[in-house]
Amino acid sequence: MQTESLVCQARELLKKGDFVGVYDVACKALEDPQNADPTLAHLAVLSLARSGATTQAAHWYRKIKVILPPTEDNISLEARLYKDQFLKAKDPGIKTQLGKKARDLYLEAYRINNNYYPAINAATLSLIIGDQSACHRLAEEVLTLCGPVASSGGSEDYYLDVTRAEANLLLGKNDEVGPALAQACRGHAQDYGKLSTTWKQLSLICEHRGVPTDCIEAIRPPTVIAFMGQTIHGMGKSPGIDPADEGMLREQIRSLLKQHNIKIAFGSLACGTDLMIAEEILDQGGELNVILPFSQEEFKRTSVTPAGPAWEEKFDRALERAASVYHIVEDAYTGYDLLYTACSQQIMGLAYLRSQTLGSRAYQVVLWNGHPSASPGGTAAAMHLWEGLGQRNLVIPVPEPRSKGVAPLPVPVTQKIELKRHMKAMIFADVKGYGSLKEKQLPQFISKWFHHLERILKDHSGEILFTNTWGDSIYLVIDSVSSAARVSLELARIFSDEELAEMNLPEDLGLRVAAHVGPIFEGYNPLTHKKEYFGTHVTKTARLEPCTPVGSVYVTEPFAALLSMEAAGTYRCEYVGNHPLPKNFGRIRMYHLGEH
Numbered sequence: 001m002q003t004e005s006l007v008c009q010a011r012e013l014l015k016k017g018d019f020v021g022v023y024d025v026a027c028k029a030l031e032d033p034q035n036a037d038p039t040l041a042h043l044a045v046l047s048l049a050r051s052g053a054t055t056q057a058a059h060w061y062r063k064i065k066v067i068l069p070p071t072e073d074n075i076s077l078e079a080r081l082y083k084d085q086f087l088k089a090k091d092p093g094i095k096t097q098l099g100k101k102a103r104d105l106y107l108e109a110y111r112i113n114n115n116y117y118p119a120i121n122a123a124t125l126s127l128i129i130g131d132q133s134a135c136h137r138l139a140e141e142v143l144t145l146c147g148p149v150a151s152s153g154g155s156e157d158y159y160l161d162v163t164r165a166e167a168n169l170l171l172g173k174n175d176e177v178g179p180a181l182a183q184a185c186r187g188h189a190q191d192y193g194k195l196s197t198t199w200k201q202l203s204l205i206c207e208h209r210g211v212p213t214d215c216i217e218a219i220r221p222p223t224v225i226a227f228m229g230q231t232i233h234g235m236g237k238s239p240g241i242d243p244a245d246e247g248m249l250r251e252q253i254r255s256l257l258k259q260h261n262i263k264i265a266f267g268s269l270a271c272g273t274d275l276m277i278a279e280e281i282l283d284q285g286g287e288l289n290v291i292l293p294f295s296q297e298e299f300k301r302t303s304v305t306p307a308g309p310a311w312e313e314k315f316d317r318a319l320e321r322a323a324s325v326y327h328i329v330e331d332a333y334t335g336y337d338l339l340y341t342a343c344s345q346q347i348m349g350l351a352y353l354r355s356q357t358l359g360s361r362a363y364q365v366v367l368w369n370g371h372p373s374a375s376p377g378g379t380a381a382a383m384h385l386w387e388g389l390g391q392r393n394l395v396i397p398v399p400e401p402r403s404k405g406v407a408p409l410p411v412p413v414t415q416k417i418e419l420k421r422h423m424k425a426m427i428f429a430d431v432k433g434y435g436s437l438k439e440k441q442l443p444q445f446i447s448k449w450f451h452h453l454e455r456i457l458k459d460h461s462g463e464i465l466f467t468n469t470w471g472d473s474i475y476l477v478i479d480s481v482s483s484a485a486r487v488s489l490e491l492a493r494i495f496s497d498e499e500l501a502e503m504n505l506p507e508d509l510g511l512r513v514a515a516h517v518g519p520i521f522e523g524y525n526p527l528t529h530k531k532e533y534f535g536t537h538v539t540k541t542a543r544l545e546p547c548t549p550v551g552s553v554y555v556t557e558p559f560a561a562l563l564s565m566e567a568a569g570t571y572r573c574e575y576v577g578n579h580p581l582p583k584n585f586g587r588i589r590m591y592h593l594g595e596h
Helices: 002-015 019-030 038-051 054-067 072-088 092-113 116-128 132-146 155-170 174-185 192-209 213-219 243-259 273-283 296-303 309-321 338-358 379-388 439-459 481-492 497-502 536-542 557-566
Strands: 223-229 262-267 287-292 324-327 362-368 392-397 420-432 464-470 473-478 510-525 530-534 553-556 571-580 587-595
Touching: 002 019, 002 038, 019 038, 019 054, 019 571, 038 054, 038 072, 038 571, 054 072, 072 092, 072 116, 092 116, 116 132, 116 155, 116 192, 132 155, 155 174, 155 192, 155 213, 174 192, 174 213, 192 213, 192 338, 223 273, 223 338, 223 379, 243 273, 243 362, 243 392, 262 273, 262 338, 262 362, 273 287, 273 309, 273 362, 287 309, 287 338, 296 309, 338 362, 338 379, 338 420, 338 510, 338 557, 338 571, 362 379, 379 392, 420 481, 420 536, 439 464, 439 481, 464 530, 473 481, 481 510, 481 553, 481 557, 481 587, 510 536, 510 557, 553 557, 557 571, 557 587
Parallel strands: 223 262, 223 362, 262 287, 287 324, 362 392, 510 553
Antiparallel strands: 420 473, 420 510, 464 473, 510 530, 553 587, 571 587
């Protein structure tokens, strides 16, 4: 009965896309692979695969394969693992072998029940590995399996319609693709996860066929925007929005949202641009994600209240209707302008990351007065940074104000702390299984452990600002997220299976690595005579690595967001769930970090 409950719980979490949660529930099956429940073991491996932990998923599948009956689902799972390795492989010879193995396993699964799911996967893999004959034959079979066009709009009909589209795309029947995708979208336009998965799969086919993506535009996920701009006149250092121009500016905002199919938005909620765009997004049924530099009470008092009660009401309503609210820090401003800059960068990073995750377009919508920025977090500075990513700003000009403007309230800084504060990346890592090592194994392990750490610290001495170790754990502060990504991935690969075997150590021994970024304090420690870093973001980072599978690197959403801008195309961050942190430290959205 307990196993049935765990299976139900894991399946519900899988529907929500909480792959970390699925793994936490189902991993009990991996503690004793030979006697595990097959369904729970399947779900444990599937959750690892979907989270991007490909190596770990393949490792555990080999352990549990003996207890899994040769069903379509289980063989398709093995095929999926080979497919994931195939897509990541760089060596041409190894890549070809993995691709053929994945295709052959999908064919084996297909022959069991003659279902279209393994068949269409086998067809697409045949295209990618260069077997055109098998690709066309399987695609024709898939069209026969899918039968006549359905129209009920149910979940199964969605997959039938997109499978028809995929088969026609493989066969070069591009004129048949658009109508099938348009029908699939009916009733599923808000299911961005489905649209994203389909778009990426069909885009891969277009890439290999050398054809433009015009024929699959119907399934492209909606456009994502970052938004920012002028506040109500009088609030900022440069001319703002005259209240008399609000109606005219709102009309232009609505026109842009419709023209570019904008449904997902990231921004703050100051009076003026922010709240105008936020309201228009919400009124058209879109998704609003709010990022604030500090506590919402203080932000409202300083960035909304001076414009009057009507704007305060808009602020409260927008917060209530927002899909998410994230604070750079959850307490007071304390006089650090860094928080505004960090907020601006997070808005852009989160929008860019979301567009990359979905496979959609990203723009920055700006209401701008044409003046240069007075600070690094200002509108013009944000526009310049966004353009540096190769992205497009959609600019709505703000006319010169005619009114006198409102009187801003000062930001209280009575609690300002006289310490330096910086945006820094942080890494925590530890060795899972260290506590179970026998006394006689410790000297050799510790010797190897410090040898590897010394090499990594030496190789990255110009990037690592602070290091601390205790036993099997290490804590690093690093200047940038791109450098932290490199170091994190090196740490995760620190012990090979061969090296563990040579030392006669458990093969499941390995590192769990987690990284975060945030504004942290820098101070001098008179006891160690060294500078140290501390703050709530350091504490949060320390809570992350217990949530990470061995051999993997998990990063927080703020880290993934900045990395998507700082090192676009170099690293891949895949969402793995909104995970609870130990010691009642709340929940946090986490991503699996890998290389492209």
